[in-house]
Amino acid sequence: MNCTIHVIIENDNVFKNKLKLMMESFDYIFKFYNNEEVYISNYTYPLEEGAKECILLFLNNDGSHINRLNNINNNFGIVPIIILSDEPSISLCRESFKSGAFDFFPFPFKDIEISNSINCAAERFTHELEDYKKHIYLTNKFDRLSIREREIMDMILDGNTSKETAEKLSLSPRTVEVHRSNIYTKLGIKSLPQLIQEYDYINTYPKNM
The missing domain is CATH 1.10.10.10 (Winged helix-like DNA-binding domain superfamily/Winged helix DNA-binding domain)
Known part of the structure; x- marks a missing residue:
């Protein structure tokens, strides 16, 4: 099954095109969003068995970066989030992991490294989605x-x-x-x-x- 990558990046067509060109050699399905609000409004957990997904979230030190990450986690906490940044800092990296990021990459990054991270994140999503579905099923029963x-x-x-x-x-x-x-x-x-x-x-x- 193909892995769906949700790419959240605000108004940066140059970076977006670079990312798409770099990753199109891998067997991924890309979906792009201008911001996390658009993603949250349009996303639902997949129904099919064995679905593989993760998020690539583009962050920089603009003062609201961690709020953006937390906003996604509060709505869809089981989808692993990989942070990309072309303005990385130790503080941004530390805060990202503290807020639940799966991985962190400064730009430019190596194709194989981010591909490995995406595959690991997508595998984790598959298992956590099944646990989530079981939780929803049992909760509905007891209700x-x-x-x-x-x-x-x-x-x-x-x-x-x-x-x-x-x-x-x-x-x-x-x-x-x-x-x-x-x-x-x-x-x-x-x-x-x-x-x-x-x-x-x-x-x-x-x-x-």
Whole structure:
């Protein structure tokens, strides 16, 4: 599958053409954007399996560079961002990595080096996209539960038996069992370990991004 490279560069046709000429020997699909707002407005995560993507973001020391990087990360944090700069500095490089950049290259850079970086970034995106899709899928499943079902599920996950749950919620054990059965049916699960595993994935996923 081809790798899609999103190139974000403001009003620099000379640099844009140099970049395109230099990289067209590689098997990449390029999409250009004048700024990160245009990219954010038009981008959606790909639906196909095994999609490979990353961003090449052109930055210089203009005072707003890190805000631009953070703006993209806040909207599409799993897409790796490789920073390109023809006005590099130690400060810009350090701040870029602190803000989540995947890699940093001063211009001019070697074709093979940035190609290797793009391939690594694209591979990481493939794995993180699958994790993200799993998170969305599980989140949507659990959102189907009613308030009462969530309450009972939380009691069960805290280690309460059906009898203990019934006593604490002033319900009959039979009612709790019915709710428990409905929870399993709605979630499409067959066991408590599966419930624990899927719910734990939802709660830990944002921390692992």
